[in-house]
Amino acid sequence: MADLQHEPHDDGLVLPPDTSPLGPIEQTPLKVQIADRLRTAIVTGKLKPGAVLVETALAERMNVSRAPIREAIQILENDGLVETVAYKGRRVKPLSVREVSETYDMRQIFEMRAVRRIIERKIPAGALWQPCQDMERAAQAGDREGLVAADERFHRMLITLADHQLLLQSWNSIYLRVHQIMALRNDRRVPLTDIAANHPPIIRALEEGDMDRAVGLIAEHTRSLESFDPATIAGAPQ
């Protein structure tokens, strides 16, 4: 497997800690805990695209057998974050320029549909003001992390309001990659206030039931973050 990875960034890696509140009592299966930890490590950029996941190594580090590690990795494979080559190895799925673009495109599809449903069904959109205000506050405080978190709450709330389980599920899956992409390109150029300013008009259009304007605004907003530097997300080749 040595030739799947090009730089042995194997050493300094610290996986997210097991943050169980009380310690010995654990009722969620190991595989789920492990999957959560690995997923967090991937979407936060601690495990970069191309990083190799060796079952035996992970098992030894986490003091468990290979079985739960295997299942955890397979869960991540379902999320599309990891790919497996039989008898060769497993690695964090490299991100191509195309995949990044397609990921944002899917996000746009989902959010546009959510907007359509909210207006069609006349669903009250007032719950969106809360994360929107959080964003403004974070923007003024220069709290980039807080802003990103509030932004995600806004978009998740948007999808949730649409009351469409499959849509929410698909959006969640896509948003994992959005997370990962944002973590990899540490892009500090986009002004905070610009992002925050996009949301209030969307809410207003939703509340006024103006379908065309709402859909146009969300389409524009979800397209605005597509640009990125390919070099920052380069994983292993091919």
Add this chain to the structure above:
Amino acid sequence: MADLQHEPHDDGLVLPPDTSPLGPIEQTPLKVQIADRLRTAIVTGKLKPGAVLVETALAERMNVSRAPIREAIQILENDGLVETVAYKGRRVKPLSVREVSETYDMRQIFEMRAVRRIIERKIPAGALWQPCQDMERAAQAGDREGLVAADERFHRMLITLADHQLLLQSWNSIYLRVHQIMALRNDRRVPLTDIAANHPPIIRALEEGDMDRAVGLIAEHTRSLESFDPATIAGAPQ
């Protein structure tokens, strides 16, 4: 696990055969073969919603250990066809009316987006005529299965032309459930010719680059098959 299933439709079940062409030579992992067979059984209705999947039983029937069975079932879980309750059991995911509706809604989202992309990028849509003609031939011959197969080829081709890997992947996942739903409600009422007649106008609109008409037609077409009888898809309660 006896109380998750209400009728023991365990006996007469015959899983799809292992159709390896030459026999002894097998290079695809067992888990993949098993997953394929089980998936086929589910989407063709041989394994109905609510049917219980017991690892030991399947392992014994297929003459393998529990490990590949486990992984196969987990793959199906990723496809959304199976659900697992830890330490209790696994079963084919019951289909609610809501899920069926949402499934068709997702399909509509995806196909509408495909149509948009094809027109935006001026992609030639001539490849759609082939399955379309197949459908007409099958319709006139009264070959319902052939028509359904050609219909799927038409829609898959539509998505493929859009040249969007994530979209294709998501569509495939959703279409698994469409398959399953169609297999469960053996609805022979919809006239064959009606379905076949829908496609040519769509292709023409695509070739003429008429965005509004094409999107409207595909939206109407993908909505037309939503009605169904809840009783035919009832699985285990809750």
Add this chain to the structure above:
DNA sequence: AAATTGTCGGTTGTCGACAATCGACAAACG
């Protein structure tokens, strides 16, 4: 030197056995 073959380390695939957990029922107790 070039091509073929053999061998080896590394990784996942598969296996059989045991532990953990849950639900239901029986048993004991008030």
Add this chain to the structure above:
DNA sequence: CGTTTGTCGATTGTCGACAACCGACAATTT
């Protein structure tokens, strides 16, 4: 009789060991 407790069967969760497979390199042959 009602409630609690214990036990049991069923099922998945986890484990350690071995087999299958791939890639690369050395050994051998021509």
